[in-house]
Amino acid sequence: MTKKVLYIFNPEHDLALASGEANYMAPASARQMAAELALLPMWYAEEGSAVLASSAYNLNYLKQMQELLDIPVRLITEPELASEPDWDIHPWGWDVALRKRLAGLGVDETLLPSMEQLSSWREYSHRSKAVSLLSELQLNEHFCGESYYLETPEEWKAFVEEREGCLLKAPLSGSGKGLNWCKGVFTPFISGWCTRVAASQGGVIAEPIYNKVEDFAMEFYSDGAGGVTFAGYSLFHTGKSGMYEGNRLLSNEAIREQLSQYVPSEALTDLENCLKYKLSALVGTVYKGYLGVDMMICRFPENKKTVFRIHPCVEINLRMNMGVMTRLLYDHYVYSDSTGRFGIDYHPSEGEALKEHERLSATFPLEIREGKVHSGYLPLVPVHKRSCYRAWILVTPDSL
Template sequence: MKLYLFNPDSDLALANNEANYIAPASARRMAQDMALLPIWYAAPDSAVLAPSAYNADFLRRMRELFGLRVQLATEPELPDYAEASIVPWGWNPSIRKYLLKRGVNEDKLPSPRLLADYRSLSSRIQAVEMTRRMTGRYPGYTCGEHTLVNNIEDCERIVNAMHACLLKVPWSGSGKGLNWCLHGFTKPVSNWCERILREQGCLTAEPIYNKVEDFALEFYSDGCGGVRFAGCSMFSTNEHGAYTGNLLASDGQIEEIIARYLPLEKLERIREALRTELASVYGYTYTGYLGVDMMICRQDKENKYLVHPCVEINMRMNMGVVARLFYDRFAVPGSKGRFTVEYVPDNGALRARHEQDMRNYPLIVENGRLLSGYLPLVPVTGKNCYRAYVRL
């Protein structure tokens, strides 16, 4: 049996790299509010770790609607899953310690040495070399530049040379750890850089591109040297670069959008080259999903579009894969919609939106597939600040 758990703070835990790491309150809130999210991508006859009080009824209803073959596992029941294969959102030392203390057998968990390898492979630094290789191989229709910075002097020089740039920390949560430098190397930027260099040892700098579309190519590494393509993902971010949601559509529909800017045969070349490169780097070390975030960028001077082939690599489960698997498993083929993750600090306002969506977009499910309407993917209770939902 497989046991799934949603730990969205995994990247932050990797940055800290301590077994006793404690997630920020917002990350703990998200993990609790959305604990049931793995039911939509879990393998049949598996379990999802979540509190039972308010999740059991929701899961029962989803089983009835969609024929889910997933059961609920609570924290006191973890010893019953001592021999299960554990599938977290992402691996890090703190989640290993958590599971070990609660009765999961050590041989079912990655060793500290393997977790050290995972941390290195999860760094944004991996995108630096991958981008260099991909743009070198396909210079005619790719763009992208990452500069690795190891000291404050280089940071000042690079920021001033670029005038406007984006600085990124090596490890951070999705859409976090970004510093948009729009006015040169100011004192706040200097202080931020000094802190990141002190805490994480380096950072990356890149130009700010004229982005037209965000998308990703998703892959799966089997841990035995094989990496397979797992689908396309087209997503949206807010003005700060933080993830907000995904287009719900088939791979073919997403490819049609990309084809407005890039011939599909060129996308296929990039995809196969990425798959080969990922296999050489991750194939024998890591088992799980790999998401390669990409962008379509416009070059105004030449009035043409280029693809940034590797904005970053997510070595963990990600929302793009959740959206991809939900659509393929539970949406009526040919339909289109949105997959959204939303934070509303006031629970009353969140529940009001939820109730309004239920009225405005009535749910229609036929033969275990969503035909149209609003579907919350996790229960919305009197405590939630987060919700995940689809609207088709």
């Protein structure tokens, strides 16, 4: 009998991974995000699977969506978990805190990764792996990027003071978190931050600052037996501080076309093939699941003209990510001639999220064509008076 697939959205995963503690308790905001966006996996879940979420609000919303679109999943609540014994569990990301939580809910421990596996995945999620990989991806003159793993106070100080600006990163931290932008002065604050990070994570990642024009990613799937396949492109945007803000909803071909305005498309193909090989050697037999490699297109002034290069490995996300989610969401549920964007918003005041949801629903009415979203606004999770988080797509026909 095949195992039933269970999806779990645990966006606090990066924070839990950085802590490494089985008893890790995420901040209230991360727990609220996990609860309010619990149904997000329904947009990438495979047919016949289940998504872990409370039934309040979520059950009605799922039924409404199933009347509009063919979404072949069901909802399961935490108390029901133990009553179905044979799960194949697909969380956003695996960490020891999630393992402990699921074991506490009555999930058979044989269905959970071992502590050794989890320790190995944490090791491979460390940004020092991306530093090593980056140097191996400088395939030709269309590539750029340097990054260093520094372990001593002397190295941190020298790196910061030798440049007008640089970026220091914690080796384990969430998207856009654990970043320290420096301006040539190794201040007591930066020194203290580096010392604290290195005490728990071994060192600090140090990078120059690039003139970025596009954020994108190549997504892959590792089968755990050494095979790594390309899963598609992701074109996303981040705020000034580096925090993730949302993804474009486009076909793979459209993303390649956009990136090819800056660099030859052969450079992208070479990189994709090289990464399949390198990632297979790095994590192919260690890790099973989706992973993403974040990249940038960077601008350089050269001989009075501008050239663009690919920074091929900003970081490696050894987990499910928004890029894979939007890739699968677009391919399954958005009309092929339409484009759009995906976003996650935070609204701190009660009623604010609902008000914005109602405004967008009225301004951009949803149009379904041939079982797919042709245009309009679609909330990807329920929105109610007490919601703080919204996940949504806004789709426009390509002809506009």
